[in-house]
Amino acid sequence: MSKNLGQCVRLCKEADYFAFCEGDDYWIPVDKLQTQMEFLINNPRCSICFNSIIIYYENEKRYELYQTHQQLQQTIYTTKDLVLSNFIGNFSCCFYNAKFIKFLENQLFDNLFTVDWMFNIVYSEFGDIGYINKPMSIYRKHSNGIWSSMNLANQAHKLIQYIDEYNKFLNYRHDAEFTKYRNKCLCDTNCESFQLVIVDDVFPHPISSFRYQEFLSYLQAFDSVKIFTSGASVKCLGNQSIDDLIINFKREYPDFTNNIEKYNNRTFQNMKCNLLYFVFLSNAYTYLRSAEVRQIPFVFTLYPGGAFALNNPSSDAKLRRVVSSPYFRRVIVTQKITYDYLINNKFCTPEQIEYLFGVVTPLDRLKKDCICKIHYGFEKDRLDICFVAHRYTAHGEDKGYDVFIKVAKLLFYKYNNVYFHVVGSFNDQIIDVSTIKDRITFYGVQQQEWFDEFYRDKDIILSPNISGRIFAGSFDGFPTASCTDAGLRKVAIFCTDPLNLNNCNFIEGEEIVIIEYDVDNIIEKLSYYYDHPDKLRGVCEKGYAKIRDNYSYEKQIRPRIDLITKELKGI
Template sequence: MIDRVKNFFRSKEKVDLLLYDSIFPNPLSGFRMAEFLALLSHYQHSKIIVNPTDYEVVGQPDSQHLLDLKALEKNSELVYHKTRLGSVADILHYDAKLFYCVFLNVIYDCLPYLEKNKTDFIFTLYPGGGFNTKDESSLQKLKKVLTSPFFKGVIVTQEFTRNFIIEKLDCPQNKIHYIFGGIIPQNSIDIKRERVYKKEDSLNICFCSAKYMAQGLDKGYDIFIDVAKMLLKNNYNVKFSVIGGFDQDEIPLGEYSKNFIFYGYKKYDELSEIFLEQDIIISPNRPFVLNDGSFDGFPLGAVVEAALNGVIPILTDELQQNSHFTDNEMIIIKPEAEAIFHSIEGLIKNEKIVHLMSNNIQSKSKKIYSHENQLNQRLKILDIYI
């Protein structure tokens, strides 16, 4: 097991790439797991410092980190031996050509040690993770990061983010790297979908999200339940699955409870088995609800995984972040239950459209989220400084 006792180095360890994270290698955070595994495997002289403070955020004890490390040792011994338990202060023990992490809060916590160490850095500014477009303290953090003399670049995955940091924070455009999407586990890239919806069968509809507030108002869980009740009230042959942080007591289901299955939280590699039996995923998330300046990326990670398994997304895009998908692949709609209800009615009555859209969204998603597309673009950026 990796030594938990803090090591004191006589001299700094030289690496090409140094990473830092607060939840690796937890499989619940599938996109971080995939990205860091890929980077650590690609760069021979690389290390990651991990301080597992976010296990509490996902409702897991700190002891689970030890189990995840054991699983990492079994599945990727190379990356396991590049993993160090520590804190942001341990950045000082490394002489790195480049430092990389994801999320605003993480890079901000690392910043004093990066500057003291005179280490150049790049980070990915995902939605969430402390990035709030209307919170002054968040904006001050981001401004401090973007004006650091050791800031070399930022990867953004949403046009909204790119435009915001240019217009509001004067970030130099030549330091912004826009890559729609993200590195995700490749479990479902080669999945073949066998389910074909027929009108005589039930239409299977799901919702998948972590819970961050009561009734999941930010993710539109309340809208999902309203849509479900409308469909059941009209006697449509539909079944519902809920994956993530919600149970049957979150919003009372009454007589309709028998039509729902609640799976709870699932590891990323457990989602495919569920999604392969679903026809539609509803994701009516709302920006600026969790707090005044918060927003989600487009589409949500759960929606991406569902799409890779041929599930048709019905989702919102209030910030107009979509730049790749068409209405032959997904249905983008306002966060209103009645509108979603009518969209699903149309699908129920046309099994050919369901089959066509399922094929289309799976094919498009496999192209966008393949390692050939996502990982290679990031490696080209990092290689400039390594």
């Protein structure tokens, strides 16, 4: 059918206009085509126009105006309008400007089942859609019709199939509208059912690489996973909208097109799932009520941040509410201090906690060898120190940016070959750097792939972060994600550990350098490694090896998959 349609359309490529009259339909007035041609001439921005329809119910021998057309209030519509609702109805009421035929892809007819809705969507991308509110064609419906003979549920299933194919073919340019229509179709079928549903506020933003890898691993490991993302926190990571991020993800992973969707207040209404999963206390708390109403068990990861803090009454109240839910099953913690806090304050029993030091790290980064690393004292004569973080406070005090600048100013006068680099939402106006402006560079917020080249000749990442600066009890994980990311490019990690989170995971002085939140102490340690570049290179190499071990698939992703698998089997 689609190939026949393609042949018919191509035969019209030398024409000015073209129209179809389907086999079981017919036109009424003799001036139908003239009326539609004049409409397109008078509305040159339109590539299509259509007239209202009279439906003839052949089995019942009765006529009726097509109610969808009677409800239309406009004369001009767009592609997005048509994706949201197939208001045109069929081919026989349409009239087309033929000059756009040459732009149609062969794939439209060769690889897809192209019905009138899809064809009109594609053609409307060349111009607007015009509506003539005058009945000029008859659409016959009878029990033997291919579409009319289907019940509502079967029609909905077929539409969902078309939507998925069309959305992919159009490269997700109208993803939000297709998704909305798809959800309407789901209301006419049984609810979608999933093993695992993840609800998040950032995914699929690539800057949050630990989420990206973790959730992608679940999509690959389980047969039935759905990710709902609100995008509530993506504004902290740049200017991309959650809609654009979803589209980019679908383009990169077309096999998971239907596994991700923007969250809305009706998300849980048309869905069944066996287990819910969240990262951060803030997400678990936000969606707790929905889990309880639907009686869905859940697991979550309690990372530092995301509304979790130590000895903070507000955080404790949220945490107590979450873990006291009858649907709470397990919590993953990544820092020993978090494990002890849950046990000592009787939030959880040991059986409810899974302790996995570290964070999920992109597998491609773990597998990548740093074979072209440039080290201070060997391949170059200058020492390059970087600071990489997002700014959550006025001067980045929580990440120690103020301390970093103080250190940089002192080193500037002490050595003439030390240079400084700042990546993240910082600039030369946050703190005055005019005295060192010739030796400090700001790069802004960057995507992950950018860092491979950036870190190639960097020696040290300095992270003098301190707890409790965003709100009482707040703290970062150890080491921060920015530090481990740098360490995987053989950059030596110099970081504070005010809460003693290392817990022997890294050998101090060999695999990592622990600094105090004190400018003099930091200067002393940096000066030592300035004078001993061989020791500095050793920290780079050994730290790199330790991170690849601590953050490997077997130590991070596999235990998480095993935990979720166990919970699914227990339901």
